[in-house]
Amino acid sequence: MTNIFAVILAAGQGTRMKSKLYKVLHPVCGKPMVEHVVDHIQSVNVDRIVTVVGHGAELVKETLGEKSEYVLQAEQLGTAHAIQQAEPILGKLEGTTLVVCGDTPLIRPETMQALFEHHAKQNAKATILTAVAENPTGYGRVLRDTDGKVAQIVEQKDATEQQKLVTEINTGTYCFDNKALFEALKLVNNHNAQGEYYLPDVIEILQQQGEIVSAFVTDSFDETLGVNDRFALSQAEQLMRARINEKHMRNGVTIINPATTHISTDAVIGRDTVLQPGVMIEGATVIGEDCIIGPNSHIVASKIGDRTTIHSSVVLNSTVGSETAVGPFAHLRPNSTLGDHVKIGNFVEVKKSVLGDHTKVSHLSYIGDAEVGNNVNIGCGSITVNYDGRNKFKTTIEDNVFVGCNSNLVAPVTIGAGSFIAAGSTITKEVPADAFAIARARQENKLDYVSKLYLK
Template sequence: MINRFAVVLAAGQGTRMKSKLYKVLHPVCGKPMVEHVVDNISQLEVNHTVTVVGFGAEMVKEHLEGKSEFVVQEEQLGTAHAVMQAKDALGGQKGTTLVICGDTPLITVATMSALVKQHEETGAKATVLTALAEDPSGYGRIIRNAQGEVERIVEHKDANEDELTVKEINTGTYCFDNEALFEALDNVSNENAQGEYYLPDVIEILKKKKELVTAYVTEDFEETLGVNDRIALAEAERIMRTRINREHMKNGVTITDPANTYIDTDVIIGSDTVILPGTVIQGKSKIGDGCKLGPNTEVHNCEISHNTTVQQSVLSDSAVGSHVKIGPFAHIRPGTNIQDEVKIGNFVEIKKTSFGKGSKASHLSYIGDAEVGDNVNIGCGSITVNYDGQNKFLTKINDDVFVGCNSNLVAPVTIKEGAYIAAGSTITDDVPESALAIARARQVNKENYAEKLKSKK
């Protein structure tokens, strides 16, 4: 078994992003692009992954904690200099080393695996991941010899007329024999206009030693996109979103308008679920079978069970049971647990609440910091008054309670099983089981008083 190592280059600031957030931490479909790279590497049976950090080192480490080891490039002096920082961790070991940039989130596991496989099968000292570009302007060109081996890499600015016609380009991803890599890095020079140490120079050093250098051509040029600015970031998002949506559709999910459906990379969706336009599903959300989401619905880090409908609503950090109907225009806030067969209607907001099986809040209610039992009906305009300006308090509504319209339940308060709350009541004390609570002033009709008011005008 050949040892495998990986070096991820993630030290750059990314000034073209014009952002306070370091380049490799910009998300693509819900995950920082460097995390996409490291997660894909983890599927290659790699013994040791080293991420080279610099700008924003602590933030990068936080995102990749437990997934990689780290070395610091104090000064950004080029890609060869960056790889050299991993010498203490990897130098002198036998095996294959994958070197990849942290701003290339679109390179798939399949392509990485094929690159490594070809490198190891040919016994090459280096293998370059290349691609065929319709417009190769700005890219380094791959110049091959008569045997098809890589002879050299010529940068665009240095290429002659014949070399400029070559469409095979260097993507900046490589496989190396680990020992040969670090031996060659010691001989890389910075005698160039930028005064930096460039990793492609390793290829030239190896060729001068008559070592075998090969190239693996990826079938999909889009995979090789490096994200250097907001335009490329949007393009990477579009490409990955298309991949994600297609994979879900292959697995039995109906997405009626893929171009206007936004699903993060870690989302799981069951078969026969229908996603309507304008829907955003983020984080580690898990959607069951036979659901219907949208249009214009946002789901963030939620688990939704089977055969549930969510229409034009926003759900965050919550759990929803099966055969539930939510919306339109509901807001399910963090910490909510909605049981099976519940109805949450229009303009209902629920926060940090357990909402029991078969219960209903059909319209215009706020339910926060509450425990709602089974088969409870919460009438229009009802509110759990959970906040006194300093602290939050719990409202308990037991099974089979009926809360009349426009009621205020002032926490802490318990409404016991089977009780009724008369419409328009403000409840400040516990209500006994099966009782009717009325907490409102008696109606008084003052005969002909309206005429008196009019006469004052």
């Protein structure tokens, strides 16, 4: 099939969300709803995507970027009116057009592809994606004639009590012959309870013209869910999270408690990795094989090597090597890079630093704006003092250095290879290679002095 187009309806304000954020930009599993829709459409090789924007137009454009073309529906007069705004781009083209709402993030690419194929096989001018709902309240009903063919779509507010008993619903997703769509749109009127121009009226117009109108029933009502309020948003989140988790488990990842595990749609996780309860993985994170991601760990847009353990820790926009251990209760802030066989222990914070292979920062330390070599040991409570109140400075620690407990390395400073920093030192000058550096006040004991402190 050639010349396939898509129009995404994303102009509504979404007042039922009761939010300052434009409805289609609310995230589901870490990605805005409308971006899910666009990504799914792209995966079925659509030639052109046009998004109809209105409220929050600039934010939608900023989110989707060059993934789509855009038209503005300045006044929201209904779904048919919204599609008409795309006429200058698509109106004269031959092909098939998919129409989908920007608040339906769960529709699978496979369902879209099946809809296209059914539409072509039936040689239809229009094909409706329908579903059977246990509770169809709020949805347009698909009415069929005695031969099972689509006769009409009736909106909830215009339906009779008998029509409201129908459980086959219009999901709001369609395939159209592109030219037939834009010709029929010219005939749509707003003689209905809402005074709007309804896209489903195109179906009746095409039928009156003797054209073939078909319907493709998806076997999953859940994936057609439209998100109109916060409750539906939570349902979409739950359904997509379950879908993502199932995909990873079937690909060889162990998820101990899927109900408490959140994984973004863009994450890649290797086989035999174990995710323990409460794990949250966001963004385009890549995790290798045979890793253990411990309870309540939070990983964002990071790369984790093979056979690495992240235990109850936060990793943000960073890279962690293979056979490395992080945590518990460690914090890797953005732009941190850990080599292989590295140990970052409890209550250690690393920020914008590189740590070489076999280096250890075992507990209660801060490493910021530093370049740390291989096989370095940084003792408990040590700090790279990188900030003077106005500017950040770099600390360089070369290979095979031992930094004693409670040391302050005041940047900018270089610690030479193989050197040794005595515990409790405040280092402000370069330490040469293989040197022993000690920088602390000489201890002095004042005998029998304590009692004097409490004298009046």
